[in-house]
Amino acid sequence: MPRLYSALVIDRPWSTLALLLALAVVATIGARDFRLDASSDSLVLETDPDLAQWREVNERYGGGDFLLVTFTPARDLLAPESIATVQALRDRLAEVDGVASVLSMVDVPLLRSPPAPLSELADNVRTLTSDDVDLELALEELTTSPLYRELLVSADGRSTAIQVNLESDGHYTRVITQRNELLIQRQREGLDDAQRAEFEALQRELEQLRRAAGARQQRLVADVRAVVDSFRNGDTLFVGGVTMIADDMLSFIRGDLRTFGIGVLLLVIAMLAFFFRRLRWVLLPLACGGLTVLYMVGFLGWVNWPITVISSNFVSLLIIISISLTIHLTVRFRELQNRDPTLDVRTLMIDTVQHRFWPCFYTAITTMVAFASLVSSGIVPVIDFGWMMTIGVGVALVVAFTLFPAVVMLLPDGSGRETIARAVGVTALLARGTNAQPVTVIVICALVAVLSGWGMSRLTVENSFIDYFQKSTEIYQGMAFVDEHLGGTTPLDVIIRFPDEPKFEFDDADDPFGDPFADDDMLSGDPFDDPLMDDAPEDALGADRYWFTPDKIALIEDVHAYLEAQPETGKVISLATLHAIAMDFNDGEPLGGAELAFVIGAVPVEFQEALLAPYASPSANEARISIRMIDSDPNLKRNEFLQRIEHGIEEETGLDRDRYELSGMMVLFNNMLQGLFQSQNTTLLWVAAGILVTFIILFRSILLGLIAIIPNGLAAAAVLGLMGWLRLPLDMMTITIAAIVIGIGVDGTIHYVHRFRRELPRAPSYEAALAASHNSIGHAIFYTALTVAAGFSMLVFSNFNPTIYFGSLTSAAMLLALLANLTLLPAILLKLKPFGPAGTAL
Structure with missing residues (x-):
């Protein structure tokens, strides 16, 4: 054993402990910034090309993150008290910081409560709060409408869902998009000096944004839960959604850290006491494990390196590895002490270190190699876990061979033969x-x-999200309830792209069907203007309402029907859903071009955001089909399902594969x-x-x-x-x-x-x-x-x-x-x- 080690550690135990204590103080300061990242972003691959598409879809269609609050009153769903409760709950949720909008059954237009011609509905859209609404017909409409059934109201008419749309951070999305583009370029072809500097600056900014976003999400979920809890007076309410899943994962992981810490502490104390029969040999392994974890937690806090679900067990692993190293030192020291009780502590410690350092050193090196090999996965959370453990094992080795000898040298001699529980x-x-x-x-x-x-x-x-949680937990019960009664949990989108259409410009001189006697005023403005629309309310779509053509609707209906027929899907919503509602006003017949334009234009502006914007983007020449997956379906096999529909859409509808994409959190x-x-x-x-x-x-x-x-x-x-x-x-x-x-x-x-x-x-x-x-x-x-x-x-x-x-x-x-x-x-x-x-x- 090098003399330098003996001189610095064994012969100067107080100096060694002072240095370890000073480092512990520094680590404690850094530990305040230690954090767990269980956001929805931590559940995906950063360099996944589908992630960029998903963010683009959310920006275009206003999807984003949302929470679902289910409400099952103890009385009838449409009783005045129930409607008032939903209104009050909606208003309270809308006041929560971070909530962009709230959609509930009291906000949606009712078209058949009572029935009325479409021309009248444009001027007099009823909701559940309207004075002249027929509540009996409203319940029938909410439970049978292809749009509302099992989305806002359960089929049995006993429960309703409130969708809480969360504010999106456009700046965060832009920063992470720019960072990921540079990250992909670095992996493929490398970065020049300017790009490296830009990448590092974006990385620093992203870490700050993530920290702030994590804190906001945690506060928001807590605030939403607090609001929901205040409305539980005899009624049944659940909170769900991907954001809630991520937050509950974080909560459970934090709880596990506490449970593991307390449980392992008690269990290890009992086992070490049984093995070694003396307090010092119980406390020393625990001290080495605790100090190792403190150093690593402080280090991660100082360098702003969060742990994720994948790396959340690094604390337990480090405690175990550190304790195992200390046990080997303890066993050797006691073995020598029992062999010759006359030897002094210094001689025993030198012999212990001489005989155990190299085996422990190679053990640590080999373990570090094993964890360092995880960087070959190419997946950032796994790579991070590998590096964290590699560094942590090295720290555990240093702590074991400094704290253990320093403390033992300062303890009372304790020489003499000791009893030990032999195996x-x-x-x-x-x-x-x-x-x-x-x-x-x-x-x-x-x-x-x-x-x-x-x-x-x-x-x-x-595996499915719901399988991550115990049946006794609120998140499991909420997800199971939504799956069974309100259309499913995990979102999936199918984006359909349409071929570009030629744009026509009308010129009087070139129009072979022009009327030379026509008034110039008659020829100005929209050439497709429908006189039926003269009395319709002003709409936000303008000329975009002519984008909605029968051919597009027919294609969307084919894809919609195929997706709805899959046993794993829950609620499916698209323009086909709205067309089915409109057909009720046209004696069950499909709408023609002019009729579609009239119906689309007749939708009041205040309802277009909920009824049209999420399912069509005329400016991008795209349509979106929104699907909720039944996450609790025991037969759901994600990869097999996605592959099946990816090929099935083309086979069943004839739509070319390059004209549609799958997106969403499920993907x-x-x-x-x-x-x-x-x-x-x-x-x-x-x-x-x-x-x-x-x-x-x-x-x-x-x-x-x-x-x-x-x-x-x-x-x-x-x-x-x-x-x-x-x-x-x-x-x-x-x-x-x-x-x-x-x-x-x-x-x-x-x-x-x-x-x-x-x-x-x-x-x-x-x-x-x-x-x-x-x-x-x-x-x-x-x-x-x-x-x-x-x-x-x-x-x-x-x-x-x-x-x-x-x-x-x-x-x-x-x-x-x-x-x-x-x-x-x-x-x-x-x-x-x-x-x-x-x-x-x-």
Whole structure:
């Protein structure tokens, strides 16, 4: 061990602690800016080309983010008290800062309550608050209208939805668009100095905007919830929407951090107290883990580096890794102390560090290589997670080898033989079994590998938003209610582009049908002016009303009908929906060109934003079909569905593929999941390759490198295979579980091989070296694995299903890695004898 280390750490413990404390103060200051980013933007890929299109669609059609508030009164839905409640709720929601507009059943025009000619409706549009509205007919219209049924009012007429449209930040959208364009260019061809400077400036501005947007979103959701809670007097209300999903994810993750912190603290205290039987050996691992997390949280706060859903478990991982490093130091120190109680603390500490530094160092390096390999995924949240863990493991190593020796040097001597809960029964049993039947162990593990590979072939990523939450949570109940009664949750759009049409200019001299006796005033203005429209109200569309032609409507109706026939879709709305309503005024017959122009022009300006603007853009020569997906449908397979309709629209309607696009949050979220799934193989290959190279450098043997990677590869394959057999889909958290298992599992592998090599020269046989290794380092591996597994098991108390799966599967994987390191690894060493004959110096 370098003398410099002894001089700086072991011989100057007070100085070491003072430095660690000073860094802790700096980290505490930075920790105030630590944040979690669970916005809807964090659920998509930044460089996804569909993301730019989605933002363009939102800007053009006014979609944007929205919340849904469902209201089921204890009395009739259209009772005066219920209508008054909806009005009051609408008005209160409209006052919330960040809300752009609110649409409720009291705001929409009623066309059949009572029935009236279309020419009269233009001047006298009724709503539920009109004096002459027939409430009985209004309920029938709201529950049967193709526009309102299962969108604003449930089919049974008992519930209604209030759509709360949120303000969009145009500046934020422009900044992120410019940044993403430069990001894509940097990945493809690189940036020059000016572009790099622009990119860095945009990145800094974007971080500030994201921080402000996150705070606004959190306040807005809290304010909306507060308003809704104040109206629960005997009535049933739920709040839903993608923004609510993102906010609840953030809330659950924060809760998990608290739950994990408290739960793991209590559990680890109990386990360490059982293992080591002294307070100092309980508190020291906890102190190392806590200080490591504080340093990393402070660092992330200082550099404005937020964590996302994917990287939210980095705290739990760092605590576990830090505690495992400290356990190895503790076990070695106590082992030496029990072997010779007369040795002073300084001698014991020097020996402990000498024998544990290099195994721990290579363990940390190998784990860092595993996490650093995640940068090969090409997906920003996964890359960020990889770098966070790589840095964090390095911090954990430094903290363990500074805080632990400094504190122990300052504690009372405590010399003498100490009692310790030995894992003799388990490790000895595994040693005897492996020594007696190494071939059987290898065959059993080979069968496990085959079954794991079979299970891995069944893996999918087809999960839904609703599957992320427990059935007891409000967000789950709200999403399920909307899916069942109000048309679905996750938005999907189909954008139809129409071919450009020639524009005609009318000239009297060139008109072969011109009337030479006509008055000039008669020829001025709109050549398509309809005298029927003379008494119609002024409309905002102007000449754009002639864009709505029968051919366009017919094509939209074909696509609409195809989408509506799909079992996974909920409410589908488009111009076809409005045309179906208009046909009721035309004896059920389709409208001609002049009739369409009249109807479109007759829609009052105040209703055009709700009825026309979301579904047609004459200036862009496009139409939009809005779909709500039934997220709770157990048969919904996102990727398969999107591929089916992508080809089905062309096959069923004859519309050329280049004339329509799919957009919406469903497309973006599916792209992210598919990107994660496709990147997993690449990531695992890089993880395996990186660890293999590290093992070869560490053990200076290709054969040993290959042997060492087998146990952890089996543990990772087994947990993925288990997911496949149980039909548990990969999600944003579990997608990284294989790399995590390999990265943490190598801890036991390195320590075991290192100890085996030390025992072999003084052992008469490989079997004796195996027994000695199990009886020494085997205990540390056993304690560490149980502590890790128990710590992750606390995550099963979450309300966020990905966290539950992550915790339970990681716990299982750590136990599998423990078994593999204490059975399969020594069995292979026994059969291959990679170190040469026993009893000889290596």
